[in-house]
Amino acid sequence: MSAKIIDGKAIAAQIRSELTERISELKRKGITPRLAAVLVGDDPASAVYVGTKKKTADAMGMASEVIERPARTSFAELETLIRELNARKDLHGYIVQSPLPDHLDEAALVDLIDPAKDIDGFHPENVGAMTLGFPRFLPCTPAGIVELLVRSGIKIPGTETVILGRGNIVGRPMSILLSLKSPKGDSTVTLCHSRTRDLAAHCRRADILILAMGRPESVTGDMIKPGATVIDVGINRVDDSSTPKGYRLVGDAHFPSVSEVAGAITPVPGGVGPMTVAMLMSNTVMAAEAQTSRP
Ligand code: NAP
Numbered sequence: 001m002s003a004k005i006i007d008g009k010a011i012a013a014q015i016r017s018e019l020t021e022r023i024s025e026l027k028r029k030g031i032t033p034r035l036a037a038v039l040v041g042d043d044p045a046s047a048v049y050v051g052t053k054k055k056t057a058d059a060m061g062m063a064s065e066v067i068e069r070p071a072r073t074s075f076a077e078l079e080t081l082i083r084e085l086n087a088r089k090d091l092h093g094y095i096v097q098s099p100l101p102d103h104l105d106e107a108a109l110v111d112l113i114d115p116a117k118d119i120d121g122f123h124p125e126n127v128g129a130m131t132l133g134f135p136r137f138l139p140c141t142p143a144g145i146v147e148l149l150v151r152s153g154i155k156i157p158g159t160e161t162v163i164l165g166r167g168n169i170v171g172r173p174m175s176i177l178l179s180l181k182s183p184k185g186d187s188t189v190t191l192c193h194s195r196t197r198d199l200a201a202h203c204r205r206a207d208i209l210i211l212a213m214g215r216p217e218s219v220t221g222d223m224i225k226p227g228a229t230v231i232d233v234g235i236n237r238v239d240d241s242s243t244p245k246g247y248r249l250v251g252d253a254h255f256p257s258v259s260e261v262a263g264a265i266t267p268v269p270g271g272v273g274p275m276t277v278a279m280l281m282s283n284t285v286m287a288a289e290a291q292t293s294r295p
Contacts, residue, residue, distance in 0.1 A: 003230070003262040004152075011151050012144075012274035015282060016060055022285050023061050026292065033288035034063040035119060035280075036085060036094040040078070040104070041071035046097045053095075056277050062284060071101045078109055086114040093119030093287040095280070098169070116291065119283035122168070130173065133180050137283050142174040144275025145210065145231050146184050152264065154208070154229050157186035162202050164219070164252065165212035166193045170233050174210055199223075209262075211252035221257030230258055230265040233272045 026033055035057055037050045050066055057064035067081065078096075085094050094117055100106050110118075115125040121139035129136050149156055161178050165171035171191060178187040192202055203209055203223040209230045211219055216236035224230065234252030251268030259265050266272055 001256075001259045003259040004264040005259075006148055006152050006229075006231075006264050006266045006271060008144075008148060008266055008271040008274045011148055012278035014151070015147065015275075015278040016056070019281055019285050020060060022289065026285070026288055027061070029292065031288060031292050032061075032063045033284050034065075034091050034093075035284045036065045036067055036091055038067045038069065038078070038081065038085075038094065038096045040069045040073055040097070041101050043099065046099070050097050053277055053280055056281060057284065060281060062281070073101075073104075075104055075109070078104065079112055082109065082112045086112075086117060091117070092291055093117045093284045095120045117287060119280055119287055121173075121283065127173070131176050133182070137286070138177070138279070139169065139173045140279035140283065141170050141233060141272060141276045142177050143282075144279040145174060145233070145272060146177055147279070148231065148266065148272070148275055149208070149229070150184055154264065156184060156208070159187045159207040160190070160205050161187040161208040161210065162190045162192060162206035163210040163212065164192045164199065164203070165214070165233075166191050167212060170212035171210070174212070178208075213252050215252050216250050217252070217254040219252055219258060220254045221259075221261045224258055224261040226261055227263035228261075230262045231272060232266050232268050235268060235273065 054064045121137040175191040179189040200223045212233040232251035237247045240248040
């Protein structure tokens with residue numbers, strides 16, 4: 001293996017430790033940053049993600065809560081809950097964990113979240129501000145990837161970035177951030193999707209290749225430009241009877257072959273995932289600071 005492993009766990013720990021002074025400062029003023037996660041239904045992966053977010057917030061001295069609702073919850077019931085959360089003075093930010101059950105219109109629910117409490121950065125107002133280059137809350141996974149690159153000493157300006165996947169949570173906002181006129185952007189970005197012709201040819205041009213399709217081990221070493229940086233966002237469960245759980249997690253990259261050719265690569269797990277959580281904590285602290293500095 002030739003690629004350097006980008007240690008998302010270590011960089012996320014560094015970001016969390018930088019936040020502790022800001023949390024202490026808020027606490028000196030009598031304010032404990034508080035976040036909530038709304039969890040609808042019983043998707044096991046969502047329960048794990050929400051649990052990790054809560055545990056991380058608690059360990060950092062913030063307050064947190066998980067608000068669970070059954071899968072049959074109606075849109076109107078969630079609307080009432082969201083309006084309550086918007087009105088609560090003690091709650092600085094919250095997320096509605098995705099995916100939601102099929103009968104719920106996720107976009108319409110996100111639209112109801114107070115943009116000042118939208119710590120996932122999914123509200124159209126926050127997406128618009130990001131797109132125009134005046135960011136407030138950035139979506140956690142793309143923002144975490146920018147931090148991973150910058151803190152790993154990987155130059156972004158002037159590079160060719162290719163992103164596989166145009167989802168609203170990862171690929172599309174990632175394309176916006178990296179193409180902004182900014183020292184953490186200024187990349188020339190190609191956004192690929194399921195209708196892209198010759199994905200491999202695009203991949204081979206990439207100085208920075210970001211994988212966000214959710215297709216296990218589908219990107220192989222022969223698709224990589226030698227020395228490229230590969231950021232693997234995919235989290236996929238594949239059956240593995242040799243593990244106690246009967247499955248293991250893999251990314252969208254075929255790690256053994258890609259790491260032979262790439263210059264740097266994020267592992268799965270331990271790459272992008274911890275950064276997503278760290279950026280959620282960062283957005284919560286920012287929300288608490290902004291709300292408590294208002295006259
Ligand atoms: P998504 O919204 O479903 O988007 C998937 C994208 O991949 C779509 O744009 C789709 O194209 C594209 N795609 C699918 N098959 C393709 C193919 N054969 N060739 C080219 N493009 C293809 O998914 P997401 O929410 O962005 O998540 C993507 C992955 O990232 C998942 O594995 C998810 O678990 C993971 N994830 C990880 C984190 C983290 O913190 N590490 C956070 C969020 C998501 P179309 O648009 O044409 O359908």
